[in-house]
Amino acid sequence: MLHIKSAKYVADFRLWVAFDDGTAGEVNLEDKLVGPVFEPLKDKSLFAKVAVDPELETVVWPNGSDLAPEFLKELQNKQNQPLQKAYG
Numbered sequence: 001m002l003h004i005k006s007a008k009y010v011a012d013f014r015l016w017v018a019f020d021d022g023t024a025g026e027v028n029l030e031d032k033l034v035g036p037v038f039e040p041l042k043d044k045s046l047f048a049k050v051a052v053d054p055e056l057e058t059v060v061w062p063n064g065s066d067l068a069p070e071f072l073k074e075l076q077n078k079q080n081q082p083l084q085k086a087y088g
Contacts, residue, residue, distance in 0.1 A: 002069040003057035009048040013041075015059065017072055027076045029067075037065045 003020040010016050013030035033041045040063050041047045053060045060066040 004052050004069050007059045025076050
């Protein structure tokens with residue numbers, strides 16, 4: 001089972017996320033903030049208050065929003081594929 005070890009706000013709607021499998025990278029959530037629980041996160045001041053829940057080991061926000069580590073990892077992999085192709 002995948003877990004988040006650390007997460008920090010980068011800018012806009014981007015986070016830097018480190019996973020317990022030793023990987024880390026940036027993930028852009030701008031177009032993923034859809035639905036009642038995620039709409040408030042379009043306020044960058046709230047989005048910037050991201051934290052890692054010590055029990056669930058995933059990213060959470062003060063309004064109760066959270067995202068599964070597997071979702072974040074898959075999104076990170078998809079978003080970084082063009083970089084890997086360009087530099088790989």
